[in-house]
Amino acid sequence: xxxxxxxxxxxxxxxxxxxxxxxxxxxxxxxxxxxxxxxxxxxxxxxxxxxxxxxxxxxxxxxxxxxxxxxxxxxxxxxxxxxxxxxxxxxxxxxxxxxxxxxxxxxxxxxxxxxxxxxx
Amino acid sequence: xxxxxxxxxxxxxxxxxxxxxxxxxxxxxxxxxxxxxxxxxxxxxxxxxxxxxxxxxxxxxxxxxxxxxxxxxxxxxxxxxxxxxxxxxxxxxxxxxxxxxxxxxxx
Numbered sequence: 001x002x003x004x005x006x007x008x009x010x011x012x013x014x015x016x017x018x019x020x021x022x023x024x025x026x027x028x029x030x031x032x033x034x035x036x037x038x039x040x041x042x043x044x045x046x047x048x049x050x051x052x053x054x055x056x057x058x059x060x061x062x063x064x065x066x067x068x069x070x071x072x073x074x075x076x077x078x079x080x081x082x083x084x085x086x087x088x089x090x091x092x093x094x095x096x097x098x099x100x101x102x103x104x105x106x107x108x109x110x111x112x113x114x115x116x117x118x119x120x
Numbered sequence: 121x122x123x124x125x126x127x128x129x130x131x132x133x134x135x136x137x138x139x140x141x142x143x144x145x146x147x148x149x150x151x152x153x154x155x156x157x158x159x160x161x162x163x164x165x166x167x168x169x170x171x172x173x174x175x176x177x178x179x180x181x182x183x184x185x186x187x188x189x190x191x192x193x194x195x196x197x198x199x200x201x202x203x204x205x206x207x208x209x210x211x212x213x214x215x216x217x218x219x220x221x222x223x224x225x226x227x
Contacts, residue, residue, distance in 0.1 A: 035216075045156075045164065045207055047216040059214045095163055105211030106154045108175060110163040 002026040002109045004096045009114030016086050016118070022079040022096030022111055029077035033057075033099035035107065036070060036081050038092035038116075048094070049081065052104060064090075086118045122146050122210050126219035134227045139195040141222045143208035148188045152212040155184055155193045158221075159204045167206075168193065200226055 008020040020036070035050035049070040050059045058070060069082040079096055093115050097107035123146040133139050143153065151171040156164040166175045168184040171191055181196045195202055203226045208219040 044221045045209070045218040047218070050216070061215050100169055103211065105214070105216040106169045108166045110165070112163050
């Protein structure tokens with residue numbers, strides 16, 4: 001069974017940093033592109049960042065470019081999102097997603113999400 | 121950027137009704153469109169990709185159609201468990217934008 005489990009969320013002050021992790025299991029991690037998608041409270045879905053199978057091909061939403069870094073550790077089947085210079089509008093549930101095999105941006109599996117709250 | 125516009129924002133229907141949600145892209149995206157279902161407090165669930173291909177395990181009452189800029193999600197014979205918010209998403213070009221969502225409520 002495919003499982004994605006995010007961790008690392010929490011309360012952080014504006015300007016602070018957090019590192020999210022997503023532990024993947026039940027599939028061959030290095031055969032799938034992976035992405036982060038977020039959802040602010042009561043709002044819609046926003047794609048944040050993505051990485052291709054080999055860890056390259058990094059893509060970012062304009063709103064996070066230069067502040068967030070996506071990476072993956074194939075040996076640990078784990079996806080990361082390093083977040084710096086956090087702002088109030090980064091407050092959201094962050095979902096780890098797996099792309100459909102052979103695709104980069106169509107998501108067939110989602111983790112339950114981890115909440116990031118940016119507030120003083 | 122490709123903007124995705126869904127309509128209506130919300131709808132109310134009865135069990136057994138047929139429901140149609142539309143999604144329009146600001147430029148042609150071929151068939152590279154996905155639909156997701158999200159229930160309150162839960163992660164989204166993939167329903168359809170490539171505009172009309174059902175994900176494994178998704179009931180056949182869900183169907184998708186369209187290509188280019190105009191797409192539809194149809195739920196035939198609406199069931200109580202279909203009460204949720206539905207999102208479309210294009211994956212032709214980055215950024216991978218989603219539609220604003222359509223909330224489906226049971227009468």
